[in-house]
Amino acid sequence: MRSLTYLSLLLVVPQTLALKAHDFKTCSQSGFCRRGRALSARAREAGEKWISPYTVDPSSIAIASHQATFTAGVKSSLYPEIKFGLELRVHDDGVVRVRMDELGGLRKRYDEAASWALISEPVISKDIKWTAGKKDIRAVYGAKKENEVVVTFAPLRVALLRGGKEQVVLNGQGLLHMEHFRTKTPEVTHTEEPEPKEGEEIVEDEAQVVVKSENPRAWFEGDKEDDWWEETFSSWTDTKPKGPESLSLDINFPNHGTIYGIPQHATRLALPTTAGESPFFSDPYRLYNADVFEYLASSSMSIYGSIPVLHAHSAESTVGIFDAVASETWIDVAHASEKSTETHWISESGILDVFLMPGPTPNDIFRQYARLTGTTVLPAQWSLGYHQCRWNYVSSDDVRAVQKRFDEEDIPVDVFWLDIEYSEEHKYFIWDKKNFPDPVDMVNDVAALGRKMVVIVDPHLKRTSDYPVYKKASELGYLVKNKNNDEYEGWCWSGSSAWMDFFNPGVWDWWISLFKTQKLENGWSWTESTEAVHIWNDMNEPSVFNGPEITMPKDNIHHGGWEHRDVHNVNGMLYSNLTSQAVARRSDPPKRPFVLTRAFYAGSQRFGAMWTGDNLGTWEHMAVGVKIVLSLNIGGFSYAGSDVGGFFGNPEPEMLVRWYQVGAFAPFFRAHAHIDAKRREPFLLDQPYKGIVRDILRLRYSLLPVWYTAFRETSVTGFPVLRPHYVVFPKDQAGFDIDDQYYIGASGLLVKPITEKGATETKVYLAEDQVYYDYFNHHAYRGAAKGKEITVPAALHQIPLFIRGGSIIPTRERPRRATTSMKKDPFTLRVALDKTGTARGELYLDDGETYGHEKGQFVWRELVAEKPVKKARSVRIASKDLGLRRPGEAVEGVALTAFDPGNAFAKSIGDVRVEKVVVLGLNAKPTGVRVEGGGDLVWEYTPGVAAGEKKEGTASVLSIKDPKVLVTKDWAIVIEW
Structure with a gap:
């Protein structure tokens, strides 16, 4: 959300008013991404002569007593003095975990991303044995011994095979590079002209003469220190006190030509290329949680959340990878052929920690990933109803009036929302008594009719002594520190703000206590609340108006001494995690909480819902919102949706009706609007639009048993609530690119939302020789064994919805x-x-x-x-x-x-x-x-x-x-x- 009313904020951060490309980095403006892409370019230029410098020391191999794990030393011919450690584990479900870290270095690399994402330590197989040879070490496993993992020693290469065919290959192109920690060496300068030594040359400059030695590592790392120690973007300088520590890795799928996942990006479900000949996007896909205001409807740039999980698919099988890294990551995608895919992952910091999921079906991948990071939460049933929100309902009486109008017009609704204006000077938990003088009575009036309220609690705390939440957090040392280890001050809706450091275990119980609705003996709690109030966590990327790329500086310090660069993409997940626990534990016994988050990471699906952020009221954003939500379902986060109507703008009635049709068939269904948008509650529409929207909402409610049953399934299996075509028909190659129609769980319902202006009919693809019935008029359509496209009516009052025979x-x-x-x-x-x-x-x-x-x-x-x-x-x-x-x-x-x-x-x-x-x-x-x-x-x-x-x-x-x-x-x- 954004406001046009806070002039003081706007004077400080005018860039937050709309998306401006220069607010956010491209790969060429990010030092480590630039270095990673340059490494790839040198490898391409060298061709077959390119050989990875990383090798396994066979004499160092140690196989664990349970046989399914081995460790080994890894050396780099570039830096023989630097030691690396490799570990491979095979889990009892066939997933292979590959870890590599720098050993005995000057500093420790961040290695805790997986601990936040995983639900528990995976169970290691008891049946698998590694066999070491002269050139490799391998293990064969599976019910029919169909799977094999092979680690080649020189150069280091890891391959997962099925039926003798390679499925996933790590470092097959030799792009693995773990930038080791090093000491900054000052450049040698001379006031007098020196004599060159053997192997050196003199480079003359107007101000000085510099002696530079030949660099034998230039073929691999480049011939200059490209933003190793300090990096500037716009007016901000990142001090980078640890120097270069990025991780480059190529992950290739030699027998899979289509890939899905790595949400969140506004693009097609089947990911377009970013590298190779004629790339669709010029920049790699970026995973870096960011408040990308009015994001583009087709782009590889990062938006609010990051899930580093990828599915690679073919008519024969599906495989997957999960890259447990929490730092900024860029991913290039290229197709060497129609049947193979190459990806290049470039992360700013962290260890190599990759999980290879063997499949071989999409559902197997969902199950394997769910065993790692957990499943989408089984939500409270009321939260699957319709949510009415805008920035902002301005008073208690406004909320009551809106509820009254819904009931007068016989329009169903389950939740009313309050944005930031409910709070006094944006001090969250504290009501603005001028406009909300009776918050508990207001909530009780809503709850009396069986409904709930959701109010926003953002992560920035107003830095003022009369705000008890900030005052106590500051006293206890619970706030994020700046590079000088002082309390970090940034700018957000509250003005001068500080941010909770949820990586500090001391914060956890204290944060949970704030949501108690009873008065605490030793502390402050939210007594002006009830169990009918649930929570919206916005701005948790975190969004910082006067920070680099509208977020927190990377050299800020979190608990444990980790820099923000190490934990950025995990940060928002910890916020919704703790808030979810807080809302559940305010009740005795606990009740299922509803928490909406904007920023997320792998594992966030365990804590609540997400929405696709500040979208526009355009047909393009309506259409891409469907694709984003499908991608999130593939990424394990089923409880997702987009703002109905678009956050910005004043959609015409036709667009608004179509958007309600889209929202009614999304797992999370909320209408939302900007503070400057006209009121557009459904009861304000003229006929016939009001009647159409009422029917859409009633349809959603009539189908709640289907939605709830689908959520039960995803909560125990990990299978997505929304299933794109390739998930239901994994062998039908004609449907691999379909991302505008989908199935709801295992129900057999097939829907194709209309996202084009003026449509009166549409085409729907049926993949099988089966009958499909129109949900409303019972017309029977016939598919075909090799797939068939049918034309169906789609006037404004019609939703293409079918029941699979x-x-x-x-x-x-x-x-x-x-x-x-x-x-x-x-x-x-x-x-x-x-x-x-x-x-x-x-x-x-x-x-x-x-x-x-x-x-x-x-x-x-x-x-x-x-x-x-x-x-x-x-x-x-x-x-x-x-x-x-x-x-x-x-x-x-x-x-x-x-x-x-x-x-x-x-x-x-x-x-x-x-x-x-x-x-x-x-x-x-x-x-x-x-x-x-x-x-x-x-x-x-x-x-x-x-x-x-x-x-x-x-x-x-x-x-x-x-x-x-x-x-x-x-x-x-x-x-x-």
Whole structure:
């Protein structure tokens, strides 16, 4: 967010008003990136003559007692006096971890990024043995011995193979370079002309004569010290007290031609090239959390978050890598051929710590990555509803008035948000009593109708003695220090500001205590709050208005003596982590918190939601927002969305309607607007736009069982909530580049949001020989074995939404004001038969608020439509308890010993029933419809196209009225014809 009202701020930081390219570095303006790219250029020029200077010392190899880990010494022919250590581990799921560090150097390299990202130390395999030979050391593993990892000694090269084919190769191009720590050597100057010694030359200058020795390392490192010790960008100088310490590494995928991931960038899902012939972008992809105001809709520049995980895909397999580095990183992408991809990773600091994920399917990669960094949190159910926000609702009465209008217009909403103006002089936690004189009463008025509030708490603390949060943090030494080890002062919304150092363990419990709603005996807490208030963490890159690239200087100091350059990309994650814990632990017992973050890193998915930042109200930003959210889902962060309507601007009604359609099919669904934007709450729209948006919101709420069930799955498996085409159909090469349509979980729902002005129809790609039903009018479309593009209507009131044949969609159809009013509502089941006449779905329910589900307090049902063996002309639709399918085993993380189908939650919804069943694509008009073991049911049948037919047209529809079967019980409905 940005304001045009704070003239003092604007005079200090006019660059924050809009994106200006010169506010942010390009690779050529970043010393270590420039050096890394120059290294790559020298390697290309040398061709086959280029040989990496790094080699493994075979005599130093030590294999651990459990056999799956080995260590070895590594030498560089450039610097034989510098020692490096290599370690490889094979985890029990086949992931290979490769670590390399400088040993016994002048300083220690930062090696803690993985400790923040990983959920625990990975389990090492007990079945794998390394075999050392004269030229390499290798291990073969897998159920069929299909995987192999080979470490070549001279030069050092690491390869992961499957079926004898190389999948991932490290240092195959010889671009590995760990800049070792060194002492700055002052340049020798002379006032008199010296005599040159052997191997030296004299370079004359008007002011002095300098003697320079020949540099035998120039072929590799270059012939000059390029920003080794001090670096200037615009008006800022980075002192770089540790000197050069960057890490260069090429990671190549010889048999995979498409790559996805490394969010967050505003670009296509399948990443375009940045190197080689005719690159799409001229700069590498940058991972450096930054407040990139009004970011471009197509760019490789960094924006708010960084997840250094990459998927490489082909029709044969998928592999992945996770590079656990927290410093600024640039990644070049090139394609040596249509079937191979080369990447070059250049990081400013840190050790080499790369995880190789063998796949071989996309879901295997999701599972392997989730075992490393955790899964997307199972959110509170209310947080999947609609969120209404703007900068700013100006008073308590304004909030009440907005809520009243939503209810008068029968428009559902679950959350109202307050931006920075709720706080007194931007002292977060402290209410502006002039405009919010009764904050607790206001929150209670919202909560009385089953809703929540979210308020912003930014990381910058106003540096004033009358702000108890800052005063105590300063006294305790909890704030980030500048290069001189004094309290760092920067400029943000609060004016002169300081920043909490969340790397300091002493901060953790203290920060958590601030969110307590009860008065503390020894400390300050937020007593003017309630459990209905949740938190928005913005500006946590961190954004510093008068800092280099609108962030914190890299030579600032954090706990442990680490420079900000070492931890920059992790910084924002620690903030949302601690805030999430704080909101959960204010309740006894804890309740699921909602925390929205703007900055993030690998592992941030464990703590809440994210949004794509300060987007523009344009069609281009609407479209790229879909691609960014898909990329985040690939990167393990499913709980994501973009500001509906665009943060900036005043979208015309058509655009706003389309944006609501986009938002309704994103995991996180929030409308938001800049302080200078016109009010655009949906109830302010004229007809027919208001009615269309109301229908969109009601559709979102009716589908909440689908969204919640999808989130349950991602919370235990890591499979994304939004699934692009290649995830669902990994062998269909024609769909690898598709990023404007996607599936919602395993539900079978396929959506293509419209992001083009004036559209009345669109094309949708169907990858398989299967029937797809229009969700609204039941028109049956046919795919083809080799893929087929269909044209579908897409007028403003229409959303291209389809049910894949073979799916069962559970919904709740009664319009409600908020999710809390839906807890006892009955269900409708849409049974979309596939061409064989069968279907399947799932329904997951819990209380949506507590952690009772972790103790077995849930309902998890499998819904099936199957053909009884003895009677072919019938379909049996049934509900089964998934929790009892595998007695004695754990069901995706929940031990069955803790699960009781008659648990307290199940009993609390024991009378919730299915009120309607709609069967699409039935072969013929039924002769009877009955509950198994019960009586006949009331039904209506409309003839039409059957699922098994080859033709298209409106499908046959059987509507069964109120079968009175219960959601928590086993039951079956038999349809005969």
